Amino acid sequence: MTTPLGPTRILIADDQEDVRSGFRLILGSQPDMSVVGEAADGLTAVDLARTLRPDLVLADIRMPGVDGLELTRRLAGPGVPDPMRVLVVTTFDHDSYVRTALHDGACGFLLKRSGPGLLIEGIRAAMAGDLLISPQITVRLLQTLAPSPTPAAPTPLSPLTARETEIARLVAQGHTNAEIGEHLSISPGTAKTHIANIQSKLKARNRVGIAAWTWENGLADPAPRK
Numbered sequence: 001m002t003t004p005l006g007p008t009r010i011l012i013a014d015d016q017e018d019v020r021s022g023f024r025l026i027l028g029s030q031p032d033m034s035v036v037g038e039a040a041d042g043l044t045a046v047d048l049a050r051t052l053r054p055d056l057v058l059a060d061i062r063m064p065g066v067d068g069l070e071l072t073r074r075l076a077g078p079g080v081p082d083p084m085r086v087l088v089v090t091t092f093d094h095d096s097y098v099r100t101a102l103h104d105g106a107c108g109f110l111l112k113r114s115g116p117g118l119l120i121e122g123i124r125a126a127m128a129g130d131l132l133i134s135p136q137i138t139v140r141l142l143q144t145l146a147p148s149p150t151p152a153a154p155t156p157l158s159p160l161t162a163r164e165t166e167i168a169r170l171v172a173q174g175h176t177n178a179e180i181g182e183h184l185s186i187s188p189g190t191a192k193t194h195i196a197n198i199q200s201k202l203k204a205r206n207r208v209g210i211a212a213w214t215w216e217n218g219l220a221d222p223a224p225r226k
Contacts, residue, residue: 007034008127011054013045013071014089015063019112023058023089026116033123042066046074049084056107056126061090061097069100076105085126089119093137108132117176130206136174158219159201165219167194171207172214 010027012020012035020038027033037052039045043065049057057075059068066074068088076083087108088101098109107126110118111134122132158165163184170180180191195207204210214220 007032008056008123009034009036009052009054010123011035011037011039011045011049011052011057013039013042013057013063013068014060015040016060019060023119026119027123030120033120040064042068042071046071049075054084056085056087056123058087058089058123061088061092061101069097069104072101072106073104076107078105080105087122087126089122093134098133098137102131109137110134111136115176125206132206134174158217160198164194164198164201167191168198168210168214169220171195171198172211172220174211 010033012023012027014020014023017040020040024035024038027035036054037048039048041064042059045057045059045063046066057071059071061068063071068090072086072088074080076086083105085107086105087110088097088106089110089112090097091112093111101109108122108131110122110132114134114136118132118134125132160168166184167180170183175183177188177191177195180186180195181188184191195210198204198210199206202210202213204213211220
């Protein structure tokens, strides 16, 4: 997979016309993104991807013919000689779907309800060689990393300040920058700056890394999102 010199060329694969139209409007508003094709079923998407060679394919899970998981396997899976970037964007967040998609080479797994901001962030992350998963899914998967309580276990030495630890907890709960800002009475931009500092201190590649570190070190607040 190569990094494009111009705008990221994107193929949209979704069986709903209104969803494709919405994605097209969102991506068309970004100067670094360009929609080069659309497909209403998986088989057409695979054929178009191999013909157009887009930089990234946005794929729904449930489509006629070939579903998004099989599309991911065919375009990005193990053994594919020239794999493409496939970003799964769907309404279905079953754990088995997430694990299968990531195992077969998906460069991210986003829920449609996560909004346009995360969609754009997910595409840019994929193009940078990173991986982004919707916060709602991240929380559910990472809760299994929470350590069993052991009274004798020492409290981990954290490199984070008290405010950064508070923000890391909110990231681990799956909150967006805007939600963190509202919760702490700070601007989304300030929340973003704090998160960048946290990533640097933890050497985490993204929000998933922050959440994983928080859960693994027993610092996460298990309270659900509200």
